[in-house]
Each structure stands twice: as C-alpha cells, then as structure tokens.
Amino acid sequence: xxxxxxxxxxxxxxxxxxxxxxxxxxxxxxxxxxxxxxxxxxxxxxxxxxxxxxxxxxxxxxxxxxxxxxxxxxxxxxxxxxxxxxxxxxxxxxxxxxxxxxxxxxxxxxxxxxxxxxxxxxxxxxxxxxxxxxxxxxxxxxxxxxxxxxxxxxxxxxxxxxxxxxxxxxxxxxxxxxxxxxxxxxxxxxxxxxxxxxxxxxxxxxxxxxxxxxxxxxxxxxxxxxxxxxxxxxxxxxxxxxxxx
Amino acid sequence: xxxxxxxxxxxxxxxxxxxxxxxxxxxxxxxxxxxxxxxxxxxxxxxxxxxxxxxxxxxxxxxxxxxxxxxxxxxxxxxxxxxxxxxxxxxxxxxxxxxxxxxxxxxxxxxxxxxxxxxxxxxxxxxxxxxxxxxxxxxxxxxxxxxxxxxxxxxxxxxxxxxxxxxxxxxxxxxxxxxxxxxxxxxxxxxxxxxxxxxxxxxxxxxxxxxxxxxxxxxxxxxxxxxxxxxxxxxxxxxxxxxxxxxxxxxxxxxxxxxxxxxxxxxxxxxxxxxxxxxxxxxxxxxxxxxxxxxxxxxxxxxxxx
Ligand SMILES: Nc1ncnc2c1ncn2[C@@H]1O[C@H](COP(=O)(O)OP(=O)(O)OP(=O)(O)O)[C@@H](O)[C@H]1O
Ligand SMILES: [Mg+2]
Numbered sequence: 045x046x047x048x049x050x051x052x053x054x055x056x057x058x059x060x061x062x063x064x065x066x067x068x069x070x071x072x073x074x075x076x077x078x079x080x081x082x083x084x085x086x087x088x089x090x091x092x093x094x095x096x097x098x099x100x101x102x103x104x105x106x107x108x109x110x111x112x113x114x115x116x117x118x119x120x121x122x123x124x125x126x127x128x129x130x131x132x133x134x135x136x137x138x139x140x141x142x143x144x145x146x147x148x149x150x151x152x153x154x155x156x157x158x159x160x161x162x163x164x165x166x167x168x169x170x171x172x173x174x175x176x177x178x179x180x181x182x183x184x185x186x187x188x189x190x191x192x193x194x195x196x197x198x199x200x201x202x203x204x205x206x207x208x209x210x211x212x213x214x215x216x217x218x219x220x221x222x223x224x225x226x227x228x229x230x231x232x233x234x235x236x237x238x239x240x241x242x243x244x245x246x247x248x249x250x251x252x253x254x255x256x257x258x259x260x261x262x263x264x265x266x267x268x269x270x271x272x273x274x275x276x277x278x279x280x281x282x283x284x285x286x287x288x289x
Numbered sequence: 290x291x292x293x294x295x296x297x298x299x300x301x302x303x304x305x306x307x308x309x310x311x312x313x314x315x316x317x318x319x320x321x322x323x324x325x326x327x328x329x330x331x332x333x334x335x336x337x338x339x340x341x342x343x344x345x346x347x348x349x350x351x352x353x354x355x356x357x358x359x360x361x362x363x364x365x366x367x368x369x370x371x372x373x374x375x376x377x378x379x380x381x382x383x384x385x386x387x388x389x390x391x392x393x394x395x396x397x398x399x400x401x402x403x404x405x406x407x408x409x410x411x412x413x414x415x416x417x418x419x420x421x422x423x424x425x426x427x428x429x430x431x432x433x434x435x436x437x438x439x440x441x442x443x444x445x446x447x448x449x450x451x452x453x454x455x456x457x458x459x460x461x462x463x464x465x466x467x468x469x470x471x472x473x474x475x476x477x478x479x480x481x482x483x484x485x486x487x488x489x490x491x492x493x494x495x496x497x498x499x500x501x502x503x504x505x506x507x508x509x510x511x512x513x514x515x516x517x518x519x520x521x522x523x524x525x526x527x528x529x530x531x532x533x534x535x536x537x538x539x540x541x542x543x544x545x546x547x548x549x550x551x552x553x554x555x556x557x558x559x560x561x562x563x564x565x566x567x568x569x570x571x572x573x574x575x576x577x578x579x580x581x582x583x584x585x586x587x588x589x590x591x592x593x594x595x
C-alpha cells in the first residue's frame with residue numbers, strides 16, 4: 045500500500061469547505077431533535093431503557109443511515125466527477141487501488157463520526173427530556189448496551205457503504221445515488237413482512253440490534269461479508285475502467 | 290531509438306467502431322518540444338491518455354524512459370495537463386497544488402516558486418472556483434510541473450487563452466527544456482500556434498501518423514509549385530502540358546503547376562515569350578509549413594503520404 049497515507053490525507057484535505065463534515069454531524073443531530081419533538085409533542089411514555097434505546101435508533105437505522113451513506117459517497121466521488129479529477133488523480137504516481145481504498149476509508153471515517161455523534165446524543169437526550177418535564181424510566185441508563193448496539197449497527201451498515209460507494213464511483217449523477225438509497229430503503233420497508241426481507245441489506249442496520257433469535261448476529265456477518273465482496277469486486281471493476289473524463 | 294524519452298509502437302485503440310489511434314508509432318526525442326498536431330477528433334487526446342495509462346491500448350505499446358508500459362515510477366517522472374485543468378473549485382490555488390505535491394512527493398517549496406513563475410501568487414489563496422479560465426489553465430500547468438518532471442504532456446494548453454495568454458504560455462513552454470531539461474509533448478490543432486516553439490513535429494490524421502520529423506523536413510515534403518499569370522491562359526496551359534506539367538487555372542487567373550525543384554523557370558518563360566505570350570508573373574512557390582500541414586491533414590491527400 046505505497047502512498048496510502050498520502051492518498052488518505054489528500055482525500056481528507058479535499059473535504060475542506062465541503063458539507064461532508066457538516067452532514068456527518070447534522071444527520072445524527074436531526075435524529076436528536078426529532079426525538080425531542082416526537083416525545084414531548086406526542087406525550088410518549090418511555091417504560092424502560094430498552095424501549096428508549098429502540099425509539100432513539102429506529103429512524104436512524106432505517107432512514108438516516110442509507111441516505112447519509114448515499115450522500116457522502118456521492119459527494120466524495122462527485123468531487124472527481126465534476127472537476128475532471130479522475131484523469132489528474134490517475135496520472136499521478138499512485139496506484140488506482142490505493143486511491144480507491146483511501147476514498148473508501150474516508151467514507152467509513154465520516155460514517156464513524158456520525159455514529160459517535162449519535163451515541164453522544166443518545167446519552168444526552170434523557171437529561172434534556174427530564175429538564176423538559178418528561179418522565180424517564182427508573183434505574184441507570186444502559187450505556188454499555190447502547191455502545192455495543194452502535195458498534196454492531198456500524199458494522200451492519202458497511203454493506204450499504206460498499207454498495208453506495210461503488211454506485212457513486214461508477215455513476216456521476218447524484219440522482220442515481222439517491223435513487224438507489226430510496227429504492228433500497230422503501231424496498232426494505234415493504235419486505236419486512238416477507239421471509240426474504242431480512243436478507244435485504246437496507247434492513248441490516250436495524251436488525252443488527254433489533255432482530256430476533258440469532259438474526260442480529262447473522263445481519264452483522266452478512267454485512268461484513270457483503271461489504272468486503274462488493275468493495276473488492278467493485279474495486280477490481282472500477283480501477284480497470286478507461287479514464288475518459 | 291536510444292535518445293527517445295517516450296515512444297509508441299504500433300499503438301492501436303478503438304472505441305466501439307471508432308478507430309481513435311491506428312497503428313501509431315511515435316518517437317519523442319529527449320529534451321525536445323514535440324508538437325503533436327491534428328484536426329479535431331484526429332486522436333491526439335486518446336494518444337496522450339494512452340501515454341499516461343489512463344487508457345489501455347487494444348494492441349501495440351507505449352514505452353517511457355526506455356521501459357515498456359506505464360509504471361508508477363514512470364508516472365512520477367511525467368507531469369500532465371489533459372483536456373483542460375483539473376481544479377477543485379472549493380480549494381484555493383495553493384491548496385490544489387499541495388494536494389498534487391503530496392501525491393507526487395515533491396518538495397512543497399516548489400509550490401511558491403511555480404505560483405510565482407505562472408503569475409498566480411496574488412490569487413494563490415483565493416478559491417480556484419473563482420479563477421478565470423486562463424488562471425485555471427496556468428494552475429493546471431503548475432500542477433503538471435510539480436516535482437520537476439522529465440516529461441511534460443500538455444493537451445492543447447492554450448485552449449481558451451487570450452492572445453497575450455497564448456504568447457506567455459508559449460514563451461514559458463519554450464523555456465522548459467533549457468531551464469529544467471524537460472521534454473515537452475504538446476498537442477494542438479493549429480500548427481501556427483506551436484510552430485515557433487516546436488523542435489519536432491508529429492502530425493496525426495484519423496488516428497494515423499502522417500508525418501514525423503523536424504519543421505525543415507515537413508517543409509521539404511511538399512513539392513514546389515510554378516505560378517504563372519499570362520494574357521493567354523489557354524495556350525499557356527497547352528504549352529505547359531506539352532512539357533508534361535500538370536497545370537490548373539484558378540479563380541484569380543493564376544495558372545499553377547506542380548513542379549520539381551529542378552525545373553527551369555527561365556526556360557519556361559523563354560518558350561512562352563517565343564510563342565508571343567505576355568508573361569505578367571512567373572514564380573516558383575514553396576508552400577508554407579501551415580499549407581503543408583493542411584495538405585497532410587486534408588482527407589484526399591492521405592494515401593499519397595502514407
Ligand atoms: N471515450 C470515448 N468514447 C467514444 N469515442 C471516443 C472516446 N474518446 C475518443 N473517442 C473518439 O476517438 C476519436 C479521437 O478522439 P480524440 O479525443 O483523441 O481526438 P483529438 O485529436 O484529441 O480531438 P480534439 O482536437 O477535438 O481534442 C474521435 O473520433 C472520438 O470521437
Ligand atoms: Mg483532444
């Protein structure tokens with residue numbers, strides 16, 4: 045991996061003044077605010093800390109994660125698509141595989157930041173709700189369970205990262221990226237009932253913490269295996285393509 | 290060709306049914322300014338992309354610095370500006386150059402130097418998205434020169450520049466071989482644009498090399514023409530034809546005939562005068578380099594050259 049550090053630094057520096065970091069924080073912040081609104085306005089009772097955990101992450105896992113991944117991958121690949129970046133980048137003394145890996149790592153890093161913000165928000169929300177007069181469940185918060193849950197969910201999101209990364213690299217149109225995310229998300233919703241639904245990658249972030257039986261475990265492994273497979277095959281395919289733009 | 294820094298051997302590349310580069314064998318002498326000329330769609334950009342490994346050939350090969358193929362090591366010795374500058378608009382000019390410098394592992398001290406040489410210092414800390422086309426082009430050239438490359442490949446670098454900008458760019462490019470020992474491969478669709486700076490000329494037409502050599506060679510390729518104006522064009526033409534010279538009368542009343550350098554203009558003049566024809570003008574004209582170029586890239590003339 046010669047030059048990987050240089051390539052990774054370049055990718056991170058390139059994000060200066062873009063909305064990537066803002067998005068990484070804004071997406072979990074939106075979940076935080078929406079939860080406050082939903083709980084206070086709806087007079088929702090939170091019977092216990094497990095229920096609180098589910099409430100907090102469901103919107104995130106089902107909608108925000110796929111949309112966020114679609115947007116971030118499209119943004120990172122779009123920087124090259126829009127500015128004639130590929131021909132310049134690939135004319136430099138770095139291999140295309142290194143560039144590919146560095147960009148993928150950058151997307152994963154951004155997603156990781158979002159997950160950290162999500163977790164911080166989850167720990168902070170009960171204090172905010174209490175100050176707003178909402179009654180919180182008795183006993184200590186399950187912060188260790190939440191942490192583990194986010195860890196699993198993060199891994200269960202990686203399949204989507206790989207899929208969207210390949211899509212965004214191959215198709216310069218932002219509409220394609222968002223189209224795939226919407227199709228995946230809503231496709232996932234319609235599939236929940238069917239017995240094949242759980243094999244739908246867009247379901248995995250949620251089922252990694254909320255599935256029944258040994259399914260959470262399976263979702264995590266499935267995501268990891270699919271992520272590695274898609275990223276590898278995608279990488280081989282994309283780095284061999286002609287650079288014509 | 291031991292003194293060729295870069296070469297292609299029977300290079301061939303098509304896109305579907307379009308043959309973009311057809312059996313092309315180029316040889317770029319070390320420390321030359323090689324003008325790679327051709328009309329729109331002739332295959333210049335495709336060839337330059339093949340030199341950088343951005344495209345793969347269907348057959349044939351590229352060799353760089355004496356080695357076959359386009360390796361990472363070879364790319365570290367090449368700077369390139371292909372089909373317009375690649376500029377990240379949300380970064381400043383300086384930040385753009387820093388990115389390239391990092392990938393090329395070149396000394397960051399060069400950045401200030403290059404910005405200065407290309408008159409971009411004042412704008413260096415402004416976002417490049419706000420640069421004029423000429424400034425972006427110069428920034429692209431600066432990026433191509435980072436890391437003191439041995440070979441600089443420039444694809445129509447004067448595109449979109451005003452006459453002053455073209456002249457500056459030209460002067461700058463011309464100075465590179467002397468100043469840094471750089472070899473420059475520069476494409477253009479206008480011979481006039483690169484004529485003064487080129488040491489070697491390669492002309493591509495429909496993917497094929499129709500000429501490669503010095504400017505003098507290019508000039509010598511063209512047969513001279515006899516140009517005549519007389520008061521009796523029809524008779525004059527008959528006389529010329531009887532001398533086995535193929536003559537044509539053009540719109541301006543000039544008679545033109547392709548001749549060899551050895552033709553005796555005085556003898557022709559004497560013969561015409563003997564027949565009572567008034568000769569108002571008689572000369573032997575060598576085509577300009579520009580005319581040679583146009584002739585080489587005109588569709589009807591290809592068979593004759595190749
Ligand atoms: N990516 C591509 N897909 C399909 N055809 C292509 C592609 N790139 C080039 N071509 C075709 O190959 C031929 C040569 O194109 P190329 O861009 O190399 O010409 P050029 O000499 O650079 O022309 P110009 O002066 O207009 O830049 C053209 O017929 C072009 O249509
Ligand atoms: Mg071109």
